[in-house]
Amino acid sequence: MIEFQLDETSGVATYLQLVQQVRQALRMGMLEPGDQLPTAQQVVAKLAINPNTVHKAYRELERDGLVRARPGLGTFVTRSPSGTDPATQARFLAAMTDWLRSARAAGLGPDDIEAIYRTAFRDCFTEGAA
Amino acid sequence: MIRLTWRQFRTQAWVAIAALAAIAITFLVTRPSLSNMYSASGIAACQARNDCGSLAASFINQVRADAAYPVLYAVGVIVVFLVPAIIGMFWGAPLIARELEDRTYRLAWTQSVTRTRWLAVKLGLLGLAAMAITGLFSLIITWWASPLDRAATLGSPILANRMMPLLFAGHGIVPIGYAAFAFALGATAGALIGRTVPAMAVTIVIFAAVQLIMPNFVRPHLIPAAHTTVAVSAGDANWVAVGNGLLITGKAAIPGAWIFSESGHVYTGPAIQILKTCYNGPTSTPACGSAFASLHAQMLLAYQPASRYWPLQAYETAITLALALALAGICFWKIRRRLG
Amino acid sequence: MVSAVIETSGLGKAYRRTWALRDCTLAIPEGHVVGLVGPNGAGKTTLLSLAVGLLAPTCGTIEVLGEHPAVGPAQLAQVGFVAQDPPVYARMTVADHLRLGAWLNPGWDGELARQRTGQLGLDPRQRAGSLSGGQRAQLALILALAKRPGLLILDEPVASLDPLARREFLRGLMEAVAERGLSVVLSSHLVGDLERVCDYLIVLVASRVRVAGEVSALLASHRRLSGPRRDPATLPAGQEVIEESHTDKQTVLLIRTGEPVHDPAWTVTPVSLEDLVLAYMSQANGTRARRPQLGVVS
Numbered sequence: 001m002i003e004f005q006l007d008e009t010s011g012v013a014t015y016l017q018l019v020q021q022v023r024q025a026l027r028m029g030m031l032e033p034g035d036q037l038p039t040a041q042q043v044v045a046k047l048a049i050n051p052n053t054v055h056k057a058y059r060e061l062e063r064d065g066l067v068r069a070r071p072g073l074g075t076f077v078t079r080s081p082s083g084t085d086p087a088t089q090a091r092f093l094a095a096m097t098d099w100l101r102s103a104r105a106a107g108l109g110p111d112d113i114e115a116i117y118r119t120a121f122r123d124c125f126t127e128g129a130a
Numbered sequence: 131m132i133r134l135t136w137r138q139f140r141t142q143a144w145v146a147i148a149a150l151a152a153i154a155i156t157f158l159v160t161r162p163s164l165s166n167m168y169s170a171s172g173i174a175a176c177q178a179r180n181d182c183g184s185l186a187a188s189f190i191n192q193v194r195a196d197a198a199y200p201v202l203y204a205v206g207v208i209v210v211f212l213v214p215a216i217i218g219m220f221w222g223a224p225l226i227a228r229e230l231e232d233r234t235y236r237l238a239w240t241q242s243v244t245r246t247r248w249l250a251v252k253l254g255l256l257g258l259a260a261m262a263i264t265g266l267f268s269l270i271i272t273w274w275a276s277p278l279d280r281a282a283t284l285g286s287p288i289l290a291n292r293m294m295p296l297l298f299a300g301h302g303i304v305p306i307g308y309a310a311f312a313f314a315l316g317a318t319a320g321a322l323i324g325r326t327v328p329a330m331a332v333t334i335v336i337f338a339a340v341q342l343i344m345p346n347f348v349r350p351h352l353i354p355a356a357h358t359t360v361a362v363s364a365g366d367a368n369w370v371a372v373g374n375g376l377l378i379t380g381k382a383a384i385p386g387a388w389i390f391s392e393s394g395h396v397y398t399g400p401a402i403q404i405l406k407t408c409y410n411g412p413t414s415t416p417a418c419g420s421a422f423a424s425l426h427a428q429m430l431l432a433y434q435p436a437s438r439y440w441p442l443q444a445y446e447t448a449i450t451l452a453l454a455l456a457l458a459g460i461c462f463w464k465i466r467r468r469l470g
Numbered sequence: 471m472v473s474a475v476i477e478t479s480g481l482g483k484a485y486r487r488t489w490a491l492r493d494c495t496l497a498i499p500e501g502h503v504v505g506l507v508g509p510n511g512a513g514k515t516t517l518l519s520l521a522v523g524l525l526a527p528t529c530g531t532i533e534v535l536g537e538h539p540a541v542g543p544a545q546l547a548q549v550g551f552v553a554q555d556p557p558v559y560a561r562m563t564v565a566d567h568l569r570l571g572a573w574l575n576p577g578w579d580g581e582l583a584r585q586r587t588g589q590l591g592l593d594p595r596q597r598a599g600s601l602s603g604g605q606r607a608q609l610a611l612i613l614a615l616a617k618r619p620g621l622l623i624l625d626e627p628v629a630s631l632d633p634l635a636r637r638e639f640l641r642g643l644m645e646a647v648a649e650r651g652l653s654v655v656l657s658s659h660l661v662g663d664l665e666r667v668c669d670y671l672i673v674l675v676a677s678r679v680r681v682a683g684e685v686s687a688l689l690a691s692h693r694r695l696s697g698p699r700r701d702p703a704t705l706p707a708g709q710e711v712i713e714e715s716h717t718d719k720q721t722v723l724l725i726r727t728g729e730p731v732h733d734p735a736w737t738v739t740p741v742s743l744e745d746l747v748l749a750y751m752s753q754a755n756g757t758r759a760r761r762p763q764l765g766v767v768s
Contacts, residue, residue, distance in 0.1 A: 006666075011742060013689070014666070041648045048641035050503050050667045051648035134573050137566065138559075234557045237610075240522050241574035242547035242617065244540070467526075 001038055002031055006047050014049055018057035026066065026077065027089065037067060037075045131243055131251040139256060142221055146263050153209060153267060157274040160202060167192060168277035173284065183285035183385070190281055203278060206271035207300030213267050214308040215337050217260045222316020223329040225252060226465065230324040249465050253458055257313050264309035272301040283386035283436050293388035293439055295345035302443045307450030312337050314457035321464045344446065350390045352445045355432040358384075362394070362427040364412040364419060369405070372396050376405060378427045386436030393430045401425055473536075475500045475621045475653045476521055480530035483516050490516040491677050494530065498655065498670065500621075502684075503647060505668030506657035507747055513677040514657040515554060518625045521655070522551045535621060547577050550614030552624040556606050560599025564592050567609060568616075575617040583616035586642070604635030608642065615646050622646075624656040628663055640667055661744040673747055675754035685743065692746050695736040696722045713749035724749045 002025050004018055012020075025031040038046075040054040058075050061067045069075045103113055136143075168174075171189035176182040193199045226249075229235040239245050272279075279301065282291035292301055299305060315336060320329040362380030369376040379394035404421040408414045412422035434442060474497040481494040491513040498504055506514050519525040520532055523540025532538075537545045558567060564587065572578045587594065590608050592601075601609065607627055614622055624643075628636040644667055646652055658664055664671070672682040681688065692712070700721045702711045709731070713724040724741060725731075731738050741749075 008662075008665070011740070013686075041645065044644040044648045045641065048637055048644050048666060050644060050669050052502070052669050131573065134570055137562070137569070232557065232560075233553075234559055236524060236551070236553035237557045237559075237613070239524065239540070240546065240549070240551035240553075241571070242543050242576060243574050244543060244546065247543075 001036065004038070004043055004047060006049065015053045015057040015060070018043075018054065019060050022057075022061055022066070031077050033077050033079055035077045037077070039074060131247065132255060135252050135255050139221075139259075143259070150263060150266055150270075154270050157202070157206065157270050160198065161274050164193070164199065164274070164277055168281075171281075173281055176284065186281040186285035190278070193278065203275055206275055207297055210264075210268050210271050210300045210305050211341075213264050214260075214305060214312040215334060217264065217309050218312030218316040218333045218337055219330040221256055221260060222313040223320045223333050224326045225256065225317045225320055226461070227320030227324060227326040227329045230320070231326055245465055246462065249462060253314070253317060253461065257310055257454070257458075260309045260313040261306045265303070265306045268301065268303070268305045275301060283439075285385045291386050291388070291436070293386065293434060293436060293442075295349075295388075298345065298349070298388075298442075299341065299446075302439075304443050304446050304450070307447035307454070310454035311340070311450040311457070314454040314461070318457045318461050318464075321461050348449070349442065349446060350432070350434070352442055352449075353434065353438055355391070356435055358431050358433070359428045360431060362429055364422055367412050367422065367427065369394075371406075374398065374402075376402050378425070380427070380429055382429060382431050384431070384433060384435070387433045389431050389433040391432035395428065395430075397425050397427065473500055474498055474533075476532070476534050476655065478530065478532045481517075481520065481527055481532050482529040483513075483520060483525060484528045489677050491520070494679050496672065496679060496682055498653075498672075500653045501651060502653060502670040503644075503668050504653075504655045504670040504672065505664035506655060506672045506674060507661055507664055508657075508659065508674035509751060510659055512674045514659075514674055515625050516677075517674065518551075518623050518655070518657060521623055522549060543576075547575060547617060548620045550617055550619035550622040552607070552610045552614050552622070552627050554625040554627075555630065556610030556627070558598035558601070558606055558609060561597060563595050563597055564601070564609060565594035567598060567613060568594070571613045571616055577618045579616045579618055583612055586612045586615070590638075590642075602635075604631050604638065607631060607635070607639055611639065611642060618650075619652070621653045621655070624654070626657055626659070629658065629660070636663065643667070661747045665743050671743070671747075673750045675751050678754070680750040680754055681746075688746060689740065689743065691728065692724065692726050692741045692749075693731060694722065694724050694739045694741050694745070695731065696720065696739070697736045700735075712753050 002022065004021055006014060006017060010017070022031065022037065031037075037058065040051040043049070043054045044051050058067060058069065062069055062075075066078060067075050068078050100113065103116075108116075168189065171185055171192070173182065173185050173189055176185045229238055238248060279292045283293075290296055292298065299308060312333065316329065316333040319332045319336075320326065323329045323332065360380075360382055362378055366381040367378060368380065369378045371377075373396070375396045375398035377394050377396045379392060382389055382392055401421040401424050404417060405412070408418035408421075412418050476496065476498040478494050478496045482492040483490045484492075494513075494517065506517065508514055516525065520527055521534050521539055523538075523546075535545065535548050539549075540546055559570075562570070568580070568583050568587065571583065572580055586608075590605070590612075592605060592609060598606065598609065611624075611627070614624075622643075627643075628639050631639060640663065643654065643656075647654060656664075656668075669685050670683070671685050671688060673680045698721065699716055699719055702714055702721075702723060705711065705723075705725070708729055709725045709727045711723050711725050715722050724745065
C-alpha cells in the first residue's frame with residue numbers, strides 16, 4: 001500500500017500533494033489497477049491531517065477517473081493516469097536520458113536545457129490537445 | 131453526581147469520622163462513674179423531698195473534686211461549639227472556592243450535568259452530612275453531661291446552667307442548625323470570594339460574630355421574657371450614687387434559668403442618707419441594717435425560665451436553618467449568574 | 471443546506487469597561503475542523519467560553535447546536551470542551567477522572583476511554599497532578615471524546631506542548647474526527663498548527679472577527695500582487711487591499727478578490743495561510759495605514 005508524505009514547506013496544498021503522490025505512484029508502477037488506497041483513518045493516523053483533506057484528494061482522483069470509491073470497502077485504483085503502459089514510458093525515459101547526455105556533452109548548462117524544454121513544452125501543448 | 135461528591139469529599143469525611151470516634155470512646159468510657167455518682171446523690175427523687183438545691187450542690191462539688199470531669203465537661207462544650215465552625219471552614223469554604231481557584235470548574239461544568247444540579251447535590255448531600263455528624267457529636271456530649279445539666283437546672287446557683295450563653299449552643303439540637311448555617315456560610319463565602327483561604331477566614335469571623343450576636347440580641351427575645359421582682363437581701367446588696375439617691379442592686383438566682391437583665395431601683399429619702407455612710411454595706415452597723423430594711427429594696431429581673439430550654443433550642447435551630455437556606459439561595463444565584 | 475453548529479449574531483462580551491469580544495457574527499458549519507486564530511488577548515477564550523456556557527453574553531446572541539449554551543443536560547452532553555491548560559483534579563488519579571466522566575455523562579463510552587488511555591500509556595493509578603503537560607492534555611481530550619459529543623471545542627489545546635506532544639495530540643484528535651465525523655472548533659495563536667488540520671478558519675484580532683470562511687475559499691480569493699510602485703487606490707473596485715508595502719520602486723500588495731487579476735503589470739502569486747492570517751492581524755493593528763519604506767532609500 002502506498003504511504004503518503006507531507007511537505008509542509010512546499011507551498012502546495014495538502015490535498016494536491018496526496019493527488020500528486022498517487023499519480024506519481026501510478027506512473028512509477030508502485031500502484032496498479034485493483035490496489036486499495038489507504039483509508040482516511042490510516043492516512044490521518046500517520047500524518048495527523050484533516051480527514052476531509054483525504055476525502056477531497058480521493059474525490060479529485062475519482063473525478064479524473066483514476067480511482068473508484070466502493071462504499072464500505074474502500075477506494076481502489078481503476079487505471080493508470082496516462083493510459084499508456086510502463087513499457088512505453090520506459091522507452092521515452094531512455095530517449096530523454098540520451099538527449100540530455102548529448103546536450104550536456106555539447107556544452108549546454110542546466111538553465112539552458114530547462115529553457116529549451118519549457119519552450120518546446122509550451123509550444124506543443126498550446127497548439128491544442130495532443 | 132452523588133458518587134463524585136463522595137469521592138471529592140472522602141478525606142474530610144474520614145477526618146470527621148475519626149474525630150467522632152475519638153470523642154465517642156472518650157466520653158463513653160467516662161460516663162458510667164458519673165452515672166453512679168448521680169444515682170448515689172439522690173437527686174432523682176429530690177423534688178418530692180424538696181431538697182434539690184442542697185443535693186445538687188453537693189453532687190456538683192463531688193464531681194468538681196475529681197480533676198478529670200470539669201475538664202471533660204468543658205472540652206465537650208468546646209467541641210460542640212467548634213464542630214460547626216470547622217465544618218464551615220473545611221467543608222463549606224473549599225466547596226466552590228476550590229473549583230474557582232484551581233479553575234477546575236471549566237471541567238466540572240462542561241460535563242452533562244447542569245450547574246444547578248451540580249450545586250444542589252453538593253450542598254444538599256454535604257449539608258445533610260454536616261448536620262448529621264454535628265448531631266452525633268452533640269448527642270454524645272449532651273447525653274454524657276446530662277447528669278450535670280440536670281443538677282444545675284434543679285438547684286445549684288454555683289454552676290452555669292445549660293440555658294446560659296456559654297453552654298446553650300454546646301448541647302442539644304441547636305448545634306445542628308449552626309452546622310447547616312456555618313456550612314452554607316462557608317460555601318457562599320467561597321462562591322462570592324473565589325479563593326479558599328480568604329473564604330475560610332471570612333467564614334470563621336462571621337460565624338464568631340453570629341455566636342456573639344445571638345445570645346446578646348436575639349435569644350433573649352425569641353420568647354417574650356418572663357419578669358419578676360425579687361427582694362434584695364442585705365447580705366448581697368450593692369449601690370452606686372445616682373443624682374442624690376442610690377441605685378441598689380443585689381444578687382439573683384433562679385434555679386436553671388437564664389437571667390439576662392437585672393435592674394435595680396433608685397431610692398431616695400432619709401434612709402439613703404444613712405446608707406451613704408455605710409461603707410461596708412447594710413451589715414456594717416445595726417443603724418445601717420434597719421435603714422436598709424425600711425427600703426424593702428427590690429430588683430426587676432428579666433429571664434428565661436428553665437422550662438423554656440427546648441422551645442428556645444427549637445426556635446434558634448429554626449432560625450439558623452432558615453439562614454442556611456437563604457445563604458444557599460445566594461450560592462445558587464451567584465453560580466448561575468456569574469458565569470452564565 | 472448545511473446546518474450551523476455555532477451561530478452568533480452581534481455577540482459581544484464586556485468586562486467593566488473593556489470589550490473582550492464585539493460585533494461577532496458567525497455561522498460555523500458542521501462537519502468541519504474550524505481553526506480560531508488570533509494573537510493572545512484577541513478574545514478567543516472569551517468566544518469559546520461563551521459557546522460552552524461558562525460566560526454569559528453582554529449583548530447579541532449565540533446558539534450552539536440550535537440551542538442556548540449549557541441550557542440542559544442534553545445540550546451539555548452534545549458539546550465536549552477542553553479548556554486552556556487543561557484543568558484536572560490534581561489529587562485524583564487518572565482512573566478517578568475516567569470515573570468522573572462515567573458518573574457525569576450518560577453517554578459515556580467507557581471502552582473508548584480505556585482503549586485510548588492504554589494506547590497513550592497513561593497509568594490509571596497515577597495522580598493527575600503529576601502528569602506532564604502533554605499527558606494532561608491527552609487526558610482532557612479523552613474525557614471530552616468519550617462522552618461522545620457532536621461538537622468538540624478546544625481552547626489552545628497545544629499551546630504549552632512540545633512539538634512531539636503537539637503532533638500526538640492533533641493525531642489523536644484527527645483520528646476521532648475520521649472515525650465519527652465530529653465537528654471541531656479549536657483555537658490557537660500559532661497558525662502552523664492549524665494549517666494541517668483545519669478546513670475552516672476564523673481570524674479574531676482585538677476582539678473582532680476579521681475574516682471567516684473555508685480555507686480553500688480563502689486561499690482561492692486572496693492573492694499577492696507585486697509590481698512597479700503604484701498607489702493602491704488605482705486598483706479596480708473588486709480588489710480589496712489587506713496589506714501593502716512599498717519601496718521607492720516596488721509595491722507588494724495582498725488583496726482579496728472574487729475575480730482573476732488580469733493586469734499584466736502585476737506578478738500574481740498565491741498566498742499561504744500563514745501570510746493571510748498575518749496580513750489580517752496587521753490590518754487590525756492599523757499598520758496598513760503606515761507605509762514602511764523597505765530596502766535602500768536613494
